[in-house]
Amino acid sequence: MKVKRKIETIILILLIILCSIGIIYSLYNIIIWKKDVDNNNIIIKEIKEKIVIDEKNNSYKIDFKSLKEKNPDVYAYLKVKGTNIDYVVVKGNDNSYYLKHNFNKEYNVAGWIFADYHNSLDQVDKNIVIYGHNTKDGSMFGTLKNTLDKSWQMNKDNLDIILITENNVYKYQVFSTYTISPEDYYINTIFNDEKEYSEFLNTIKERSNYNYNIKLNPTDKILTLSSCTSDSKNRVVLHAKLIKEDDWYENNWIWRKVFR
Numbered sequence: 001m002k003v004k005r006k007i008e009t010i011i012l013i014l015l016i017i018l019c020s021i022g023i024i025y026s027l028y029n030i031i032i033w034k035k036d037v038d039n040n041n042i043i044i045k046e047i048k049e050k051i052v053i054d055e056k057n058n059s060y061k062i063d064f065k066s067l068k069e070k071n072p073d074v075y076a077y078l079k080v081k082g083t084n085i086d087y088v089v090v091k092g093n094d095n096s097y098y099l100k101h102n103f104n105k106e107y108n109v110a111g112w113i114f115a116d117y118h119n120s121l122d123q124v125d126k127n128i129v130i131y132g133h134n135t136k137d138g139s140m141f142g143t144l145k146n147t148l149d150k151s152w153q154m155n156k157d158n159l160d161i162i163l164i165t166e167n168n169v170y171k172y173q174v175f176s177t178y179t180i181s182p183e184d185y186y187i188n189t190i191f192n193d194e195k196e197y198s199e200f201l202n203t204i205k206e207r208s209n210y211n212y213n214i215k216l217n218p219t220d221k222i223l224t225l226s227s228c229t230s231d232s233k234n235r236v237v238l239h240a241k242l243i244k245e246d247d248w249y250e251n252n253w254i255w256r257k258v259f260r
Helices: 002-048 064-070 144-148 194-206 253-259
Strands: 051-054 059-062 074-080 086-090 127-131 160-164 169-180 222-228 235-246
Touching (some): 064 074, 144 169, 144 222, 144 235, 169 222
Antiparallel strands (some): 051 059, 074 160, 160 169, 222 235
């Protein structure tokens, strides 16, 4: 009996030690996450000082020159109404670097908003894909899940998305929003022919949890936003169709002169 009690006591002590280690590790991760999110929020505030958006007057003023001096990987600016998504987008040499690095290229578990490295700049690929973490504080793509709510979907003002590059303003209209298990299909950026692309468009449109009544055809170019669900088991996905392109770089020569 004494030997049995001794073994039980040892097992209990080991369990207590393991639980303590687990709690300490979890607290450590929470502290690191909070620190990294706070650091990113400081960077976001600094970046927004270089951006002036006046949608009523169709005015988009972004100091790309200054931003690229800070990070040459700057790709575009993205804004999604009805969410907190209002960020400068970067693009690395792969799709893993900015999962754990911020705009300043510092290691950061909250990462940054980044475009798929396969996409080209200002050549408007058939499917431009942008990724971001689903953060608990609502930064990065933490509010992309808003697009799954019917109240968001029924507000027509939310459905126009703006993507601005150094040379152009691209406007997209949402046509599909849904959740799905992790896969490579919806983030495909290369299509062999028109038939394959048409099938792709039909598939991602049919997946939507809301009917946006948007017609698609093989000549359309789209924008895809992707993030994890809160439990990280699935993906939140938004697709939008390119509806208008403004060459504001040529038309806003005064701004160009100041910031080029």
